[in-house]
Amino acid sequence: MPSERLKVVVTRRLPEAVETRMKELFNVTLRENDQQMSREELVAAMKDADVLVPTLTDTLDSSVLSSAGDRLKLIANYGAGIDHIDVHTARQRGILVSNTPGVVTEDTADMTIALILAVTRRIPEGLATMQSGDWAGWAPTALLGGRVGGRRLGILGMGRIGQAVARRAKAFGMQVHYHNRRRLRPEIEDELEATYWESLDQMVARMDIISINCPHTPATFHLMNARRLKLMKPNAVIVNTSRGEVIDENALTRMLRAGEISGAGLDVFEHGHQINPRLRQLNNVVLLPHMGSATIEGRLEMGEKVLLNVKTFADGHRPPDLVVPAML
Structure with a gap:
């Protein structure tokens, strides 16, 4: 032809x-x-x-x-x-x-780290304060976030992007953990200093940050469902730069509103651009318009x-x- x-x-x-x-x-x-x-x-x-x-x-x-x-x-x-x-x-x-x-590997991994920092350090809240003109000056207890160094990061999906996220997280001093369909080769685990969890439930229950980096397939639809989200620690945060369908968005919204999960950073959504309106009302959520590879x-x-x-x-x-x- x-x-x-x-x-x-x-x-x-x-x-x-x-x-x-x-x-x-x-x-x-x-x-x-x-x-x-x-x-x-x-x-x-x-x-x-x-x-x-x-x-x-x-x-x-x-x-x-x-x-x-x-x-x-x-x-x-x-x-x-x-x-x-x-x-x-x-x-x-x-x-x-x-x-x-x-x-899109490196660009998406960059955005994953950006969302982790934005949620844990409350960057959008600080930005909103400055843009509103309401900032009255520095205060020792204002907008206190959390340090990412030393936190346990659980990566769900350890393909190209998951491994790129792990390399960045290691540089930030985070402890890298992961769940994947197949365990990585020992030399890759050693390089990333990553701990493998065969049980997703056990990993989710012990992490400070969960990063979703797996594709959307019938097997991963609502992989983070209401039951699994409830396993997360109340002070944990979840970040998703892969596909929105992996998380039960309604269940996540309910738990964020109830304070059962500390925060979320989302670049993708279960129903495309039709985002649950209650998510927009939460100051512990960072929402981006699918910018991960942009x-x-x-x-x-x-x-x-x-x-x-x-x-x-x-x-x-x-x-x-x-x-x-x-x-x-």
């Missing part, structure tokens, strides 16, 4: 440099505005394209994929997470799926990976970041 004839449809606005390169390489249809496509627009795009370049805001479930035309052969996702794509149905229909792994460098690297996947496919080869069902 010659690259000059390959029809590529992009569902959202991408960095200008990425869009420019796409126009040079392919017959590309770019999004004129940055509104996410409706279901009907997605179906129309898939009938018209050889390659679809979606993002995490595009739900490509079995019913949408069943409406795809015979022309669609590759879904080159702009992003690492693919829980919005029914990969099994895509493969059954002969559609390959690729993603952009490894690009760096210029990261967005450009994601685009470069998409371009490489599509160009490799156009040249008749297997995309380097092909997603296969065994990975899910």
Whole structure:
């Protein structure tokens, strides 16, 4: 399939440099505005394209994929997470799926540490005080937070991002603990000075900070449910920069309101941008608009990976970041 004839449809606005390169390489249809496509627009795009370049805001479930035309052969996702794509149905229909792994690791780990500091040191409360003009000057008991050095950090999910968080936490003097589907190799544990917990319940009950760094899968949906959240110490905090569905948001909100958990830092939410309004009212919660991977460098690297996947496919080869069902 010659690259000059390959029809590529992009569902959202991408960095200008990425869009420019796409126009040079392919017959590309770019999004004129940055509104996410409706279901009907997605179906129309898939009938018209050889390659679809979606993002995490595009739900490509079995019913949408069943409406795809015979022309669609590759879904080159702009992003690492693919829980919005029914990969099994895509493969059954002969559609390959690729993603952009490894690009957001360092940026997301940075944001995880930023949220830990923001919650434990009460940074948003201090910012609000300054912006309101109500600050009357320094006081020895004002806005007292907690020191992160020496605290036990429990990382749920020890993949690329979890390990990057562990390296940063170690530099801050935190004690690193983790729970993962598979235990890390001894040399990696030694390097990170990380303690493995086979039982998630036992780890959660003993940590000062919980960091969620696992993907959303059927097995991880509400992994931090009401029962498990109640195991946390009252002075513990929880931070999530992975997927909102891993935490039961309603149960978390109730416990934060009741003071049963000290605080939370959330960059992702169970129902996308439809956030539980009671969370917004709490001063012990830091909410961010899914900024974990939002760096210029990261967005450009994601685009470069998409371009490489599509160009490799156009040249008749297997995309380097092909997603296969065994990975899910």
